[in-house]
Amino acid sequence: MNLILLHPQELIDNQVTLTGRRAEHIRKILRSTVGDSVRVGVVGGMLGTGCIREIDGHSIILQVNLSIQPHAFPPTDLILAVPRPIMLKRVLAQAASMGVDRIFLINANRVEKSFFNSTLIRNSDFSEPLLLGLEQAIDTKLPEVTVHNRFRPFVEDLLPDLLTDCPIRLLAHPGGKQSIAQGAHGISGQRAILAIGPEGGWVDFELQRFNEQGFVPFSLGSRILRVDTAVPALLAQLGLLRQISVQAP
DSSP: OOSEEEOGGGOBTTEEEEOHHHHHIIIIISOOOTTOEEEEEETTSOEEEEEEEEEOSSOEEEEEEEEEOOOOOOOEEEEEEOOOHHHHHHHHHHHHHHTOSEEEEEOOTTSOGGGGGSHHHHHTOOHHHHHHHHHHHTOOOOOEEEEEOOHHHIIIIIHHHHTTTOOEEEEEOTTOSBOHHHHTTTOTTSOEEEEEOOTTOOOHHHHHHHHHTTOEEEOOOSOOOOHHHHHHHHHHHHHHHHHHHHHOO
């Protein structure tokens, strides 16, 4: 935990009382005492410091000073064919750490239909893994996550509107003929959207629908990666390509 995240409603007169996991982290991992400061941030808001005013056996009181604007990342959206629930938790945390703006969890031919009946998907409560990712990355902006259990309405009805300001459209697929660098040429500060399918890949019908929306199929090579490996690997490559594009003369 590199950041103590606070919810806006917890702050009263710039003070917050922490219990549970956050208090235990300050007490046992950071080993902080009264007068020490810890790094804090408000979900959806500013970063800053929290000075420890009181510590008892169950709670910690912080005096909070928020003065730092979180770093603004170039917008990247992620379309993800729903993986196994336990893997989905890891992927959501990783995506939040990498600075994804929006996450669209969609159905696909090779997605197990039972995944949509999992507690995580059914309740649409993704806050726990997302907050873990933000704590790791020292960020406060929660990605927006939506679930779409029918492929065709998402691709044909919703996706066109999402793409109006998104010139970089990438489709990860084992049979892709290009590299991600070719597909993301000129990415710089442009909004990008990355679609990652099931571990077995997209079927022809799905590839055709994405192709009609201007997506560029690309491949990482001959190795087939697990989803929880592919997502951070591809997002990291996009981040690197953005840096290279900015630095290029």
